[in-house]
Amino acid sequence: DAKTTQPPSMDCAEGRAANLPCNHSTISGNEYVYWYRQIHSQGPQYIIHGLKNNETNEMASLIITEDRKSSTLILPHATLRDTAVYYCIARSDSSYKLIFGSGTRLLVRP
Amino acid sequence: DAGVIQSPRHEVTEMGQEVTLRCKPISGHNSLFWYRQTMMRGLELLIYFNNNVPIDDSGMPEDRFSAKMPNASFSTLKIQPSEPRDSAVYFCASGEGEISYNEQFFGPGTRLTVL
Numbered sequence: 051d052a053k054t055t056q057p058p059s060m061d062c063a064e065g066r067a068a069n070l071p072c073n074h075s076t077i078s079g080n081e082y083v084y085w086y087r088q089i090h091s092q093g094p095q096y097i098i099h100g101l102k103n104n105e106t107n108e109m110a111s112l113i114i115t116e117d118r119k120s121s122t123l124i125l126p127h128a129t130l131r132d133t134a135v136y137y138c139i140a141r142s143d144s145s146y147k148l149i150f151g152s153g154t155r156l157l158v159r160p
Numbered sequence: 161d162a163g164v165i166q167s168p169r170h171e172v173t174e175m176g177q178e179v180t181l182r183c184k185p186i187s188g189h190n191s192l193f194w195y196r197q198t199m200m201r202g203l204e205l206l207i208y209f210n211n212n213v214p215i216d217d218s219g220m221p222e223d224r225f226s227a228k229m230p231n232a233s234f235s236t237l238k239i240q241p242s243e244p245r246d247s248a249v250y251f252c253a254s255g256e257g258e259i260s261y262n263e264q265f266f267g268p269g270t271r272l273t274v275l
Contacts, residue, residue: 150203
């Protein structure tokens with residue numbers, strides 16, 4: 051599975067959009083981009099995943115560049131409860147493994 | 161559904177003692193994963209079961225670690241004998257299907273401290 055690179059930390063104001071970037075320049079054609087988050091003292095939680103097209107669900111939006119070398123997770127209206135470590139993972143469609151990197155620690159400020 | 165259930169939530173033991181961590185996956189899920197999380201190494205996959213059969217145990221650190229899944233609703237991770245370096249948070253996760261490519265559902269974890 052391709053390696054992903056994320057900034058170690060970010061912050062945003064409550065109510066504003068949080069845009070979390072992820073680089074995956076070596077991603078292959080059958081690898082999906084997954085996002086999970088881990089709120090303090092809890093297990094990781096699935097957010098969203100995508101292959102080529104942009105995706106949206108009730109939690110977030112995922113924007114994948116046309117060349118698929120990078121993506122951005124968007125939390126449209128961040129709340130204090132969105133403070134967490136966010137993991138971007140590239141995963142083959144034939145793989146069960148989630149390989150977690152260091153992630154981005156997002157702090158949502160009041 | 162109650163989600164993935166793990167017990168105990170916290171365990172403190174002394175070096176050399178046997179430790180058993182327990183997991184009840186979400187009903188209907190046929191994939192089960194054990195992960196370990198430490199500050200130094202982050203989240204690591206230890207073992208993966210599908211339909212109660214261990215498929216990949218390459219992440220199990222050494223022979224002191226063993227995992228079983230006697231039925232679809234229960235799994236254990238055992239450490240015998242335990243060592244201080246085993247101190248970590250251990251997560252169990254479950255998912256549907258063999259590949260679980262949609263999502264894995266994680267439990268709340270067991271925080272293990274080995275003195």
